[in-house]
Amino acid sequence: MVWLLPVICHADNNYRRIQVTAPYIEMHTGPGSSYPIDFVVERGEWVEIRKRRTDWFQVHTRRGRLGWVIIDQMRQTRTEDGEPLRLVSYTQDDFRERRWEFSFYGGEMEGAALLGLYGGYSFNENLSTEISFSQALGDFSSEYLIDINLLSQPFPEWTYSPFFTLGSGIIRTKPNATLVQTEDRTDSTAHVGVGLRVYLTRRFFMRGEFRHYAVFTSRDDNEEFDQWKIGLGFFF
Amino acid sequence: MENRTRFLFLSTATLLGSLLLLPCEAAEPLGDNLREELLIEPEIARREIEEPEIESEDFEVGVYAGLMTIEDFGTSAVYGARLAYHGTESIFLEAAIGTSEANETSFELLGGDVQLLTDDDRKLTYYNLSAGYNILPGEVFLGGKYAYNSQFYLIAGIGSTRFAGDDEFTVNLGAGYRLLISDWLTLHLDARDHMFESDLLGETKTTHNFELHGGLTFFF
Numbered sequence: 001m002v003w004l005l006p007v008i009c010h011a012d013n014n015y016r017r018i019q020v021t022a023p024y025i026e027m028h029t030g031p032g033s034s035y036p037i038d039f040v041v042e043r044g045e046w047v048e049i050r051k052r053r054t055d056w057f058q059v060h061t062r063r064g065r066l067g068w069v070i071i072d073q074m075r076q077t078r079t080e081d082g083e084p085l086r087l088v089s090y091t092q093d094d095f096r097e098r099r100w101e102f103s104f105y106g107g108e109m110e111g112a113a114l115l116g117l118y119g120g121y122s123f124n125e126n127l128s129t130e131i132s133f134s135q136a137l138g139d140f141s142s143e144y145l146i147d148i149n150l151l152s153q154p155f156p157e158w159t160y161s162p163f164f165t166l167g168s169g170i171i172r173t174k175p176n177a178t179l180v181q182t183e184d185r186t187d188s189t190a191h192v193g194v195g196l197r198v199y200l201t202r203r204f205f206m207r208g209e210f211r212h213y214a215v216f217t218s219r220d221d222n223e224e225f226d227q228w229k230i231g232l233g234f235f236f
Numbered sequence: 237m238e239n240r241t242r243f244l245f246l247s248t249a250t251l252l253g254s255l256l257l258l259p260c261e262a263a264e265p266l267g268d269n270l271r272e273e274l275l276i277e278p279e280i281a282r283r284e285i286e287e288p289e290i291e292s293e294d295f296e297v298g299v300y301a302g303l304m305t306i307e308d309f310g311t312s313a314v315y316g317a318r319l320a321y322h323g324t325e326s327i328f329l330e331a332a333i334g335t336s337e338a339n340e341t342s343f344e345l346l347g348g349d350v351q352l353l354t355d356d357d358r359k360l361t362y363y364n365l366s367a368g369y370n371i372l373p374g375e376v377f378l379g380g381k382y383a384y385n386s387q388f389y390l391i392a393g394i395g396s397t398r399f400a401g402d403d404e405f406t407v408n409l410g411a412g413y414r415l416l417i418s419d420w421l422t423l424h425l426d427a428r429d430h431m432f433e434s435d436l437l438g439e440t441k442t443t444h445n446f447e448l449h450g451g452l453t454f455f456f
Binding site for chain 1: 289290291292293294321322323324325326327329331365367370373375383385387394395396401402403404405416419455
């Protein structure tokens with residue numbers, strides 16, 4: 001059994017230890033402000049941070065009690081080298097500096113209901129690239145779209161920040177089964193778009209967008225159509 | 237008055253001058269040897285503390301199984317998987333995918349050999365993207381010794397249902413109950429209404445397809 005000991009000790013040391021500098025911090029029974037406070041840790045005491053969930057931190061006291069502390073109170077502590085504990089909460093500034101974002105959206109495309117999701121990567125505050133998967137559910141056919149686009153956001157500091165987008169992709173049209181059997185077809189597309197991104201709270205944002213598509217068909221005429229969508233997303 | 241102005245000017249000038257010269261003056265009287273003696277080299281090297289990252293657990297992934305009533309086609313088993321992201325203590329986004337298989341309609345049962353759908357078309361698959369809001373957080377007590385956190389949530393979203401060869405735009409609406417067995421393991425009970433338009437039985441109507449399922453999820 002003794003050989004197990006170092007392993008256990010090591011595991012214990014694997015958490016960040018902090019010392020309370022506020023008069024006291026409050027431990028809730030769960031990660032939410034509605035859960036009751038059932039313990040307080042006084043100034044000078046050391047606790048271990050076990051994990052984070054949204055803006056709540058699970059801490060473990062030396063006497064073996066576990067509880068959840070909110071980020072504002074966690075900032076009133078210091079680390080082992082005496083520095084105040086720095087924690088990132090997500091604000092509008094972090095939104096400007098985001099690297100990744102994900103969102104899903106609903107909308108309308110040629111009278112059909114549209115839904116989909118996208119993931120984006122930001123090169124800097126102004127320029128990002130995105131890949132999106134959409135499905136348009138019409139009365140006579142379903143359309144599947146995959147698009148890759150570049151997006152420029154000239155005023156990232158604005159809460160209501162407009163953006164412009166340019167991209168291309170493919171569209172697959174699948175006629176409904178209840179209609180006379182016609183063939184599925186796949187064409188390539190290009191689009192331009194304009195939209196508005198709104199920072200909501202924490203890691204959430206909203207985004208509305210209009211896109212105009214051109215479909216390069218094998219027939220004589222190229223088709224064109226419009227797409228409207230609004231979505232809810234998060235970033236990190 | 238002139239004297240006073242001169243005095244103010246001179247004193248300011250002296251003060252500024254002494255401030256500027258101060259570091260040099262202070263250093264001047266000490267010889268190099270003396271300075272070395274006074275300087276105490278700190279012998280303790282600054283401790284290099286490698287602080288472990290704080291593990292974040294904002295994602296929840298899991299599977300579920302239950303019953304689904306497909307309008308006009310009876311009740312059958314449903315299986316699915318879900319992935320959720322918790323952005324705040326109250327709000328989460330969830331993506332789910334599930335599958336079920338329609339039974340026969342009463343018409344088919346009574347009609348003997350009549351078949352409305354092929355076996356392939358009886359399969360129902362849905363996916364949805366929803367937003368949820370945690371309300372009524374609580375605690376459940378088991379005996380005198382154990383207490384578990386719980387949450388009731390409302391959830392709504394959009395998605396697509398593939399049934400009888402067609403993809404239909406689907407709105408889902410429901411509520412659920414989350415019981416946190418441990419910090420990372422969660423038990424779910426969920427009731428959902430999947431609403432989509434269907435013209436399978438002649439006229440187009442909005443069908444309500446109720447689902448009741450239980451599931452297990454992990455936070456990571």
